[in-house]
Amino acid sequence: MQIPGPSAVPDRILSAISQQTIDHRGPDFAAVGLKALNGLKTIFKTEEHVFIYPASGTGAWEAALVNTLSPGDRVLMFETGHFATLWKKLAEKLGLKAEFIEGDWRGGA
Missing domain, CATH: 3.40.50 (Rossmann fold)
Known part of the structure; x- marks a missing residue:
């Protein structure tokens, strides 16, 4: 990997990533995905659509x-x-x- 580091990871993040993942094709993911996209709208201060590019x-x-x-x-x-x-x-x-x-x-x- 060619990323900056090492990086200190806060305990709350380590705790969050230790949780069971949900199936990205399952019924629960749609609600989580929409919540995340709406959160990105808030972060980027936009009412427009937010697109996530699924690649490196x-x-x-x-x-x-x-x-x-x-x-x-x-x-x-x-x-x-x-x-x-x-x-x-x-x-x-x-x-x-x-x-x-x-x-x-x-x-x-």
Whole structure:
């Protein structure tokens, strides 16, 4: 895994994740899912629909690139760390022309 860490996990979170899960295809999940989506509306201060993309961050990257750009398009990207370099490689695999501005990701952009 390439995530920041280690992270301190509060006891209330550890307790919550120790509970039995519910079947995401079962009848109880719909109510829980709607409650979660409505909670996200509150967090993001919107009355509009909230969509959850069921993929990893890399899956969301790929969806963003293939649904907004075409092979041969030029993309301006900035080096902001390891993940920026991975995104550049993905863009190139998809046939995009990545203009990558190198930088020191340890400092501000």
